[in-house]
Amino acid sequence: MKPSVLATFRRYGIDPRKAIRAMKDLTVSIHCWQLDDVSGFENSGDLTGGIQSTGDHFGKARNFEELTADLDEALSHIPGKKKINLHAIYQAGDHVVDRSEIGPEQFTRWVEYAKARGLGLDYNPTLFSHPMVKEGLTLSSPDKDVRDYWIKHVKNSLKVTEYFGRELGQKALCNIWIPDGLKEVPADRKGPRARLKESLDEILADGYNRAAMDVSVESKVFGIGVESYTVGSHEFYMGYALKNNVLCLLDTGHFHPTENVADKISSVLLYSPRLALHVSRPVRWDSDHVLKLDDNLQEVADELVKNDALKKTYVGLDYFDGSLNRVAAIVIGSRNMYKAVLKALCTPWALLKEAQDTYDHTKQLMLQEEIRDLPYTEVWKEYCRQQGVEEDASWYEKVAAYEANVLSKRN
Numbered sequence: 432m433k434p435s436v437l438a439t440f441r442r443y444g445i446d447p448r449k450a451i452r453a454m455k456d457l458t459v460s461i462h463c464w465q466l467d468d469v470s471g472f473e474n475s476g477d478l479t480g481g482i483q484s485t486g487d488h489f490g491k492a493r494n495f496e497e498l499t500a501d502l503d504e505a506l507s508h509i510p511g512k513k514k515i516n517l518h519a520i521y522q523a524g525d526h527v528v529d530r531s532e533i534g535p536e537q538f539t540r541w542v543e544y545a546k547a548r549g550l551g552l553d554y555n556p557t558l559f560s561h562p563m564v565k566e567g568l569t570l571s572s573p574d575k576d577v578r579d580y581w582i583k584h585v586k587n588s589l590k591v592t593e594y595f596g597r598e599l600g601q602k603a604l605c606n607i608w609i610p611d612g613l614k615e616v617p618a619d620r621k622g623p624r625a626r627l628k629e630s631l632d633e634i635l636a637d638g639y640n641r642a643a644m645d646v647s648v649e650s651k652v653f654g655i656g657v658e659s660y661t662v663g664s665h666e667f668y669m670g671y672a673l674k675n676n677v678l679c680l681l682d683t684g685h686f687h688p689t690e691n692v693a694d695k696i697s698s699v700l701l702y703s704p705r706l707a708l709h710v711s712r713p714v715r716w717d718s719d720h721v722l723k724l725d726d727n728l729q730e731v732a733d734e735l736v737k738n739d740a741l742k743k744t745y746v747g748l749d750y751f752d753g754s755l756n757r758v759a760a761i762v763i764g765s766r767n768m769y770k771a772v773l774k775a776l777c778t779p780w781a782l783l784k785e786a787q788d789t790y791d792h793t794k795q796l797m798l799q800e801e802i803r804d805l806p807y808t809e810v811w812k813e814y815c816r817q818q819g820v821e822e823d824a825s826w827y828e829k830v831a832a833y834e835a836n837v838l839s840k841r842n
């Protein structure tokens with residue numbers, strides 16, 4: 432880095448070289464499902480569960496080989512430590528097995544893939560896009576057969592996750608999200624929640640190896656077709672997580688649009704030793720747009736740094752846009768996540784906090800505005816150089832060539 436860049440940061444008490452070193456504490460879990468619009472390898476039909484992917488850009492990955500090839504292309508342009516976030520529907524055994532039967536054997540190829548590249552893996556049971564989702568309900572269904580079916584699936588998911596953690600020597604996360612909710616105002620709000628609580632208790636009853644994995648529960652405010660009531664609301668899961676020593680997963684698209692999800696991080700961390708995130712970009716609703724380096728993303732990264740939470744947080748990405756080159760979508764969103772954290776690490780929080788705590792609101796505002804102009808780009812470029820990835824838009828030429836040579840040949 433140029434001495435002038437270092438000098439500029441030094442004036443604020445920041446050493447960008449230290450910031451780059453601190454990036455080792457960040458691991459981003461890159462979601463595989465952007466590459467195929469959450470289709471998976473089961474041929475399970477349309478995406479259901481109140482979530483939607485729109486757009487039909489060509490070149491969507493159709494199987495394990497295509498998806499991992501696309502991932503390799505994307506990963507070669509992303510700096511930093513990475514994991515891959517999988518869903519049960521990405522089972523890759525010799526033949527497709529029923530959801531209730533999916534276990535570690537269906538993921539040996541993924542473990543080999545991850546081992547060969549020094550990646551970690553995370554896991555999500557898939558409780559959507561399936562005929563056993565009855566009337567939109569799974570673990571909270573009034574139908575015991577339905578609940579039991581999904582309880583089995585999630586119990587097996589804990590085994591898959593434990594297998595990932597053990598094999599890869601890196602703790603894995605099993606994140607539970609269910610679509611359960613109602614289109615119309617419910618007659619009974621408590622019943623489904625009580626059933627969900629009971630199902631979760633049963634899932635966790637056998638325990639799991641906490642050295643190899645964590646479990647998180649993901650809340651939501653509403654989904655398409657389930658606008659009036661979501662069983663797994665934020666309050667429900669926040670209570671459940673704290674009481675049962677599992678993690679609360681905050682998806683940045685799962686709250687009312689005027690809520691600041693970054694603001695929740697410091698509260699959760701006062702009561703829970705660890706946190707899980709799905710970083711997304713909601714546009715008017717939980718639309719799962721590709722991450723832009725906007726204020727919302729920056730504030731999430733700022734909170735992770737200020738709360739010294741990089742090591743305590745499972746940072747997962749969760750978006751899926753089918754209207755553009757899906758490999759580029761992974762690269763753009765992921766690079767933005769790392770960039771936001773690096774920028775947060777180059778911010779003079781001590782100075783800002785001092786201004787706040789001494790009631791110097793004018794200085795605080797002045798600083799907040801002046802530091803926008805610090806040469807963060809130079810630090811990002813240096814970080815990318817050290818990581819052996821492109822420091823600028825030149826990665827796009829390679830992804831465009833991949834689109835011409837590989838993606839455009841798929842139909």
Ligand code: RNT
Binds near residue numbers: 469709
């Ligand atoms: C849905 C949740 C959930 C999914 C993925 C595919 O609203 O955000 O996390 O997006 O599991």
Ligand code: ZN
Binds near residue numbers: 608649682709749
């Ligand atoms: Zn999510």
